[in-house]
Amino acid sequence: MKFFADSTIKPYLAAKGYSEICEIGASLGENTDKILELGSVSVTIVDPCVDAHLPRKYEGNPRVKIHKGLSLEVLPVLPGAFDCFLIDGDHNWYTVYNELRLIRERGLLKPGGVIFLHDVGWPYGRRDMYYEPERVPPAHRQPYARKGIVPGRSMLDAAGANAQHDNALTEGGPRNGVLTAIEDFVRESGDYVFFRLNQEFGLGVLAKKRPGDRVFSRFRRRARLLNWTGALRRFVRGAQR
Ligand SMILES: C[S@@+](CC[C@H](N)C(=O)[O-])C[C@H]1O[C@@H](n2cnc3c(N)ncnc32)[C@H](O)[C@@H]1O
Structure with missing residues (x-):
């Protein structure tokens, strides 16, 4: 998520005048720190605080609230409503689908708000x-192993990427992955639109359907352009090899 903070998320938050942000999955708080550079926002973090002691890091900062815990335990009781959610916690279908369901059912996203989700790509x-x-x-869990992932290959491989994590044994199929969770949510809810940027493992953008939202359509055009130029660059690089 932090890769997109300066280029995409902060300009969008500033253009929309958002002030209440909820970040699910903050790790060391690197993305949080970038978002806080916008002096007008406050950030509510939901994270088990395994990677860093976030309460200590943000002690005395009145613009940061921390709910130490898992999203699916915190969201059912989280007070208030937010202009924007940044979702970058547990990257699996069950967690992401239910985070989105809870945000919608509990009215946690203010009208006109937006949800950014990281890791919607490979x-x-x-x-x-x-x-x-x-x-x-167990019923919602894919068979998994602590092995790496190789682009273009469904089966795991000890030499692949992210071998330190428990990854699903195979890629694709129902109820597998972050993007699949978002698509299922969008289809079932019927009132959200979704698009994505493909760079840096993929950034998804979800918002309630609102015809005529000009900032949002500008953003959508920019996403199309970035995805198109990214694909063109990859094509040219491939042709040069
Ligand atoms: C990929 S890191 C987040 C990186 C951060 N967003 C950034 O850009 O710097 C994922 C974080 O989500 C946390 N996490 C894992 N499962 C979670 C859950 N169910 N709810 C909230 N946070 C979770 C992990 O502890 C970790 O801190």
Whole structure:
């Protein structure tokens, strides 16, 4: 998520005048720090705080609130409503689908708000990853192993990327991956629009359908352009090899 903070997320937050942000999955708080550079925003973090002691890091900062815990335990009781959610927590279908469901059911996103989601591209767009597999009910969990991922290959490989994580054994199919969770949510809810940027493992953007939102359509045009130029660059690089 932090890769997109300066180029995409902060300009959007500033253009829309958003002030209340909820960040699910903050790790060391690097993305949070970038977002806080916008003096007008406050950030509510939902994270188990395993990677860093975030309460200590932000102690005395009145613009940061921390709910130490898992999204699916915190969202059912989280007070208030937010202009924007930044979702970059557990990258699996069950968690992401239910985060979106809870945000919608509890009215946690203010009208005109937007949800950014990281890792909608390879490797976790179509493949589950589990920080702790036993947190996901067995019926909703893919078979998994602590092995790496190779682009273009469904089966895991010890030499692939992210071999330190519990990754689904195969890519694709129903209820597998972050992008699949978003698509299922969009189809079932019927009132959200979705598009994505393909760079840096993929950034998804979800918003309630609102005809005539000019900032949003400008953003959508920019996404199309960036995706198109990215694809062109990859094509030219491939042709040069
Ligand atoms: C990829 S890191 C986040 C990186 C951060 N967004 C950034 O751009 O710097 C994922 C974080 O999500 C946390 N996490 C894992 N499962 C979670 C859950 N169910 N709810 C909230 N946070 C979770 C992890 O502990 C980790 O801190």
